[in-house]
Amino acid sequence: MNKSFKGINTICTHVGEVKDEQFKGAVSPIYMSSSYAFEDVDVKRYPRYFNTPNQEALSKKIAALEHAESALIFGSGMAAISHALMAFLKAGDHVLLQQTLYGGTYNFAVTQFEKYGIEYSFTEGWTVEDFEKKIKPNTKVIYIETPSNPLLTITDMEGVANLSKQHGLISMIDNTFASPVNQNPIDFGIDIVLHSATKYMGGHSDICAGAVVASKEHIHTIWESSICFGGSLSDQTVWLLERSLKTMGLRIKAQNENAQKMAEFLAYHQDVDAVYYPGLGSHPDHEIAKKQMNGFGGMLSFELKEGINASEFMKNLQLIKPSMSLAGVESTVLLPVLTSHSLMSTEDRAKQGIKDGLIRFSVGIEEVEDLITDIEQALAQLKSKKVLV
Template identity: 65%
Template sequence: MNSEKKGINTICTHTGEVEDTQYRGAISPLFMATSYQYDGMDEKRYPRSFNSPNQVALGKKIAALEKCEAGMIFGSGMAAISHCLLAFLKQGDHIILPETLYGGTYNFVVKELPKFGIEFSFAKGFSEIDFTSEIKKNTKIIYIETPSNPLMKITDLEMIGRIAKQHNLLSIIDNTFASPINQTPADFGIDIIIHSATKYMGGHSDISAGAIACSQEHKDKIWETSINMGGHLSDYTVWLLERSLKTMALRVKAQSKNAKKMAKWLEQHQLVSKVYYPGLKSHPDHALAKKQMKRYTGMLSFELLPELDAIEFMRALKLVKYSMSLAGIESTILSPAETSHFLLTKEERKKQGISDGLLRFSVGIEETNDLIFDFEQAFQLVTKKQLV
């Protein structure tokens, strides 16, 4: 059966399996070898070549989920991003990105690309003119992330795909916050889709990985660079990631449902000044998100009233973990200023709209009543402390 005609849970469960031809086991066998016979074989396999049996199979699953021809697995999301950009950019080239970027991506662009003589500029907003006004003769790539981290801004995928094709540019998206369960950018003409597979694909806060999905031609180009940079993932972790992907659709749907409930509850809370979640009708990009997303993400951000101490609030939580990273089955909360955007200066964070009081909430699969109870007791503790 064609992968495009399979249901999403079927793709998650069965596409890209390694067949156990010896014992007929129900799951993919794990091939840990770093040395393979090459004489008389169809391929010269070596883990750093991204072509071990488990890597190849998982690439097929990632590609099917994103409705693309090919996929590759990396050691981290930043490995996927850096390998991809360096595969298509050379000295004298130019890339356009939005101002609101994941801190790691922003830091890589401003700190590393100049070392290669690669130019970059940031679109001042999210409209067509904001991006087209930055296009130069040497522009090669438009890079976006939507929803953005951490302010959940939405970029029009159809618009970006159209602009890129009109100007013969490559379009690249970080699709981590949506996951292929909530959004498939290839449907809108985006060329390359990147994921921090540590997040929703891994889903259990125990795997660090990255992934790309694209055409075979683009994958071959990325491979030419990646084989020289050594950013592959160990086969044991590849195997664990394939196991985790089997339940991704179930997890992400539950997390997205919970996040929408929590966003609505937080929006009505008297101690919350603002909530950033594209599933809310009050979000400025709600109509666009509804148009290009199947449902909304399990991520949201919010700000407490200025007089409340955001750090003390997080410390007061008992069920929700005051913890780094995101998208695990357990709910976590953090301060972007302390973590994901720590490498940016205070001025750079302010320019992106990231205040010290902004909190990013990764909603898990717990019962929302339990999450609300935890938030309420934390609010009470913080307000009592504030009054003392």
């Protein structure tokens, strides 16, 4: 990929198109067939083999966005995560995971690895030293997430990548919160990049997908086991995802700007105790974020003052939607304790610093003034009704 003339929006729009050779249409045609010829063809195509025309084209686009050689597209973010991990782990191996993780990844580790005889450990923090202390002789994979879900902790990607290489380990990262627009881990030496493409890549809260991005060698290793597990994505959804990616750069630029303004607004609000956003100078990892991110993202979390009922606050919102997922063009909020991290025990959530009243805020593309007005009126309603606890 020649970055000197192919910027992010050009890649989003043009790389990985399926050319309409018959009618010369401006968008990729969709090939819905689940059965293709096997004689006298260059490629024996089958949806579960990740090589239909639309699957192949979309993989090229996502690989280009992450400055990588190759990619695979899956039916969900968890499919991408689980397929990648299981491709490099076997009985007797050890995987080292970051302490602050998406709840679904945490749940996968604690409920599945023991069944396969795979050892796992969580770090006590997210510095390079935290990882180094936990490496064992049988460690094979180091897994990180930065910015993390939901507390937006920042991990030094280059430091972890170098540590992995020193010990001959595979490094993996969940890059969902940042997206390829804001962060390209392969440029910092990370081996395998994972995405819930449901989120910023899809961007419209209407599809479910995942992606794995890496070298051709690593992708082939993942492919060899993934064709057995059956986590491929339907071509209709592949086509919708390719369409959505065309505007990803523009959407995320707007979300970055809005999130920065909302974080600054909340940081000085009398009813807010804490704000977690790497774009704030007060964030403990702000300098690392500046070094490795192109933008600070559209995600933030915050805690209301003690005594203010977070659930009632969300019920009073009129524009911002309480909703399960994130990264759509519309702004949404949720309580991780009831959703993304509900499968974790109270004790394990406490270890990560996830309080019951923590609100995760996915900032959309609306006017910031409207978002601020909505938050103010929701708080005002609580105070007028005296519903604070």
